[in-house]
Amino acid sequence: MRAVDWPMLRDQHIPEDERPRERKKRLLRRRLSDTATRMFLERGFDAVRVTEIAEACGVTEKTVYNYFPTKESLILDLWESTAASLRTLADPTLPPLQAALAILSGELTALTSWMSAQDDQGHAAELILRFGALLRSTPALQAYQREAADRLIAAAAQALAERAGVAQDAPEPRIAAIALIGLWQIQFQSLGRHLAAGLTPAQLRDAVNADVHRAATVLDTGL
Known part of the structure; x- marks a missing residue:
């Protein structure tokens, strides 16, 4: 390769x-x-x-x-960077949903900027698609992903609990954390779908951002 x-x-x-x-x-x-x-x-x-x-x-x-x-x-150490970013959820001056969207946007921009910098952007897209396929087809990596997601939820719940002045295991920060971390799954799935469509890095960023914001609207307005 x-x-x-x-x-x-x-x-x-x-x-x-x-x-x-x-x-x-x-x-x-x-x-x-x-x-x-x-x-x-x-x-x-x-x-x-x-x-x-x-x-x-x-x-x-x-x-x-x-x-x-x-x-x-x-292969899945990038979750550590996301976990560190989730500390911004504790900032009382920044709405939690806005903070999560800012983290997601930063990660997406880093990925699409990397793609733009490659001599062969088609090959770069192929690598990302193969990465996703590897995760989906490997039981050990799927299990590790679930554990990593649980750690992200715990980190988000802790930050939200500090913000609200309640216990980390209280229902409110827990359900809010689960909902917010779900946006990462939306971004991951959207990436795969739009990459397969052959979009340019700029088009990819806009399309994925649009999907994530659509999902965020549901969280913002409520079920």
Whole structure:
């Protein structure tokens, strides 16, 4: 498979005062994840061993596990960036739905900007579609996705509970968190549908944003 830099959504939260040691660790973590993703897309998730990923990056298997607790987390580590972004839900000056839409828009813009920067945008779209197909066809990755979604809901519920001054397990922040995190599923599904239609990156961004905002309108106005 042609080598292509994978979209680095996780790099949206680089500290301005990042020290050289932290930068070195961040870049190694990114290289491990990107190498694993390319290998999984090329050969399938189950056919690739962690030792092979380590060898490809010139590190030991132990080093890989120091950065990623499981094989599944190598390809789905972008959820960590989203979880960090969800802290904005605690901001009392920003409506929660608006905050969630801003995070989604930022992630979508990062992806479509990456596509625009590729020499072969069709190949870039194909990679993203293959990534989605890999997630849907691999039971271990599906299970990990569900666990990651639960963690996002917990992070959102905690931020919303802090905002409202109630317990995290109270019904209101919990149901609000579930609804807001559901917008990520809408964005993921919309991406796949519109990518298959062969849209340009700009058209893709507008079409997916429109779908997400349609879903958000339901949350805003109520069932």
